[in-house]
Amino acid sequence: QDQLAESGGGLVQAGASLTLSCVVSGRTFSTLGMGWFRQGPGKEREYVAQISPSGDRTHYADFVKDRFTISRDNAKNTLYLQMNALKVEDTAVYYCASRRPDYSASTYSGHYNYWGQGTQVTVSS
Numbered sequence: 020q021d022q023l024a025e026s027g028g029g030l031v032q033a034g035a036s037l038t039l040s041c042v043v044s045g046r047t048f049s050t051l052g053m054g055w056f057r058q059g060p061g062k063e064r065e066y067v068a069q070i071s072p073s074g075d076r077t078h079y080a081d082f083v084k085d086r087f088t089i090s091r092d093n094a095k096n097t098l099y100l101q102m103n104a105l106k107v108e109d110t111a112v113y114y115c116a117s118r119r120p121d122y123s124a125s126t127y128s129g130h131y132n133y134w135g136q137g138t139q140v141t142v143s144s
Contacts (some may be wrong), residue, residue: 041115
């Protein structure tokens with residue numbers, strides 16, 4: 020069982036940057052595919068980005084390409100999401116999640132079995 024804890028959210032103005040962190044314990048972090056999801060007010064949870072266990076492969080939702088960067092430090096058991104050029108529509112609770120080992124890559128939340136509690140990101144105009 021994995022335990023995940025996000026941090027780094029906050030209130031920022033449009034155009035600003037934030038970096039989210041997610042510390043993972045439980046299974047060996049370097050063997051876990053990881054993802055970021057978000058849920059905006061009144062919206063369903065949506066996929067943001069994912070990264071392979073070694074960090075050599077990443078994938079992004081179209082709406083964050085060229086603005087967000089997912090990365091990891093396996094020595095620190097930590098996942099990151101660098102968010103640049105934030106927009107009002109990026110306002111959401113952001114969740115990190117660890118992927119089920121039977122899936123090598125997935126944008127579907129159901130393929131991620133452990134989740135953090137979420138961190139709020141609010142972008143004002």
